[in-house]
Amino acid sequence: MTTGLVVVGCGGHGREVLTIARAVNEAAGRPIWQLLGVVDDRPSEENLKRLQRLDVPYLGDVAWLRDAPPATRHLIGIGDPRIRRAIGGRIDGYDTEAASLVHPDATIGPDTEYGPGFVAFAGARVTTNVTLGRHVHLNQNATVGHDSRLADYVSVNPLAAVSGDCHLGEGVLIGTTAAVLQGLRIGQDSTVGAGACVVRDVPDQVTVKGVPAR
Numbered sequence: 001m002t003t004g005l006v007v008v009g010c011g012g013h014g015r016e017v018l019t020i021a022r023a024v025n026e027a028a029g030r031p032i033w034q035l036l037g038v039v040d041d042r043p044s045e046e047n048l049k050r051l052q053r054l055d056v057p058y059l060g061d062v063a064w065l066r067d068a069p070p071a072t073r074h075l076i077g078i079g080d081p082r083i084r085r086a087i088g089g090r091i092d093g094y095d096t097e098a099a100s101l102v103h104p105d106a107t108i109g110p111d112t113e114y115g116p117g118f119v120a121f122a123g124a125r126v127t128t129n130v131t132l133g134r135h136v137h138l139n140q141n142a143t144v145g146h147d148s149r150l151a152d153y154v155s156v157n158p159l160a161a162v163s164g165d166c167h168l169g170e171g172v173l174i175g176t177t178a179a180v181l182q183g184l185r186i187g188q189d190s191t192v193g194a195g196a197c198v199v200r201d202v203p204d205q206v207t208v209k210g211v212p213a214r
Contacts (some may be wrong), residue, residue: 004072005033009048014077020101027104062088066094081171085153109178
């Protein structure tokens with residue numbers, strides 16, 4: 001059975017999500033997902049041209065989903081977790097469910113749970129006994145260790161490493177190549193800068209950077 005899919009956001013992150021859906025179809029040897037198109041409230045002309053080159057239609061603003069065909073699924077293809085959460089709150093009032101996508105070159109280990117809207121990009125690795133919330137995005141070659149818990153709307157950017165038994169609060173952003181050491185807690189809506197190494201717990205709503213992260 002083929003399911004209609006609409007991606008929210010025609011920026012780079014959204015277009016990367018489109019490529020994951022196509023990779024899933026190719027790996028399955030059949031169309032698991034029918035790419036209906038992309039919605040975006042304020043697409044740039046350049047991004048619309050890029051979308052056209054991918055042969056994916058622009059459908060209109062996000063409100064298009066309010067009257068989407070029955071059984072249509074959506075995925076929020078926006079990298080910033082706070083913007084993703086704001087748009088998710090709008091879409092929650094529409095009659096459409098969030099899909100989840102796992103790239104064929106990603107690894108999801110045993111006894112791992114993930115919520116709707118989850119996306120694992122190529123090379124993402126999740127080991128075992130991990131809990132991933134709604135609309136969590138694990139970007140290219142990001143890793144998450146055993147027994148970790150990532151709350152809703154977390155983003156782990158490319159090549160970042162979350163060690164075992166870590167707890168990331170809602171809306172956390174882990175920057176590219178950053179590392180979170182074993183057993184640590186990152187508070188809600190906090191950001192770990194690119195290349196940082198977190199060696200102690202981080203409170204809510206702060207930004208840390210550097211080695212060690214401060």
